[in-house]
Amino acid sequence: MLSEKLLDLAFTRAIKHGTLEMITARGKRFTFGNGAEPQVSIRFTDAAAQMALCLHPELKLGELFVDGRLVIEKGNILDLLQLLLQDTHGELDELPLHRLRKIRAWMMRRAENDAIRSKRNVAHHYDLDGRLYALFLDGDRQYSCAYFDHPDASLEEAQMAKKRHIAAKLLVDPGHSVLDIGSGWGGMGLYLAQVAGAGSVKGITLSEEQLEASRKRSATACLQDRVQFELQDYRDTKGSFDRIVSVGMFEHVGVSSYDAYFQASRSLLKADGVMLLHTIGRTGTPYPTNPWITKYIFPGGHLPVLSEMMPAIERAGLVVTDIEILRLHYAYTLKAWRERFMAHREEVLRLYDERFCRMWECYLAMSESAFRWQDAVVFQVQLARRNDAVPLTRDYIAEREAVLKEAEQNMELKRSA
Incomplete structure (x- = not known):
């Protein structure tokens, strides 16, 4: 045959x-x-x-x-x-069918993620039953790459280290106003207020499920006056912020909207402000995202390479002040998620069905394999409007992480007292 x-x-x-x-x-x-x-x-x-x-x-x-x-x-x-x-080490065979699919993907980009499509695409994945995510994420529901700052870190420790690392790069000081683009279940915004001391945090999301959960968490922490969450597209956001953070959201923007995203970010960032963009990306040449993932898991998603991002950043008038590439961190994160998901498979089956369980097992395995054996990575891109907005050396990151870690420990002591 x-x-x-x-x-x-x-x-x-x-x-x-x-x-x-x-x-x-x-x-x-x-x-x-x-x-x-x-x-x-x-x-x-x-x-x-x-x-x-x-x-x-x-x-x-x-x-x-x-x-x-x-x-x-x-x-x-x-x-x-x-x-x-x-x-294969992330290398794709340049077969004719690959090239035809690549051409087709470029042709379909034109209106891939306008405001209407963006909300619909977000709802497809993030407005699932909240009990599903509770079965495999950490307690803070960080649904993005963790930061394994030591080899034996648990998922919870690595996700806390991720928030700490990002907050340190943002150089958040008491009284600063922060915009969180794609605020998820609110964990990053709450951390910036509670631990880093931000004066105000505005989180925006297109997920109604995440919005409801975030607002409840803010109320439980008695932070409604400092941490607010809105159902809002970044293109419709107004204001001026000292700091902007975006974690795990840029993958959903789409190449055709990169100019709109970075121009909006620049207009929202104060002249002496700092932005930290944390996004999945790739180290190879531009290529369409896996078609199974975009069809069943993340419609409208795209994993950028730096050469796709940088022209839009330059056109927006933003300055790149630092880039860090996290390589295997997401492989370790996804391994923990997959193991937890499989350990709770019977509970997932009660929420959905056998087909859903196989689909999510496949999604988590495909994603882990992309970071472990292909060219998927995480970019942390620090941006500003002025080239003197951050210190001259990177020493400040470790120094601020130490201060933040002490603040975390003090908060934990107060909780347990």
Whole structure:
């Protein structure tokens, strides 16, 4: 069969380390790799599934797994992804179909994330049952890359370290006004007020579920006078802020809206202000985001490379004062999320169904594999309107982190007293 020959060729080229056994729809067995771990066995339930994987692997691998047409009989989806990706080091074969999909993606960008689409895209993922996120995130519901400042850090410690690291780079001082673009469940904004001492924080989100949770948290902490959350698009936000922070939101902006995003940021930032943008990105050349992820998980999403971001930053008149690239931190974060999700799989099943469980297992595994074996990273880009807005050396980051950590400890002592 043609599909068997194509898969034989593809897997032989891709798998050098580890072992893959493939059982075709008609029961024929193939073995690939060098016999080492991980050892994975997959089975196709129908011949059409085999051809579908050959024609569009980036989309169909996830679809076939979720639909139960690609059955993993030994190992799991992450093991399979490791076999397929670990020897490519993020390099994509420039096959004709890849190039055609790339051209199509560029043509569809024009209105990918206007205000209406942005809200609809956010609701698709973030307005799910809040109990789902509570099952695998940390207690603060930080749904972005953690910062593992020491090898044995727990997820909770690493997420606290992320907030501390960002706050230090923002140079937040008592009395500062802060805008949080894409404020999630409110954890970053509350930290900047409670720990860093910001005088006022405005968080904006397009998720109604997150907005409700954030407002409740602000009220519980008796911070409504200093920390406020609004259902608002960044394009509609008014005001002038000492500091702007955006964590895990830029991935949803879309390339066609980069100019609008950075021009809005500049207009909202005071002349001596500082902005910290924390976003997933890629270290390779511009390429469309995985089509399965954009279809089922993050519609409208795009992972930028620096060459896509920088022209828009320059046109907006912003100054890049620092760039830090977090490489494997998100792989460690996603590993913790995936393990927690799988440990609570039966509870997720009661909230949704088996198909949803397989889809989210696939999403978390695909995402982890992108950071572990491909070219996905996290950029922390510090921006200002003036080149003298931040200190001359990076020593201030560690110094401010130490002060913030002491403030965290003092808060914890007060809670336990």
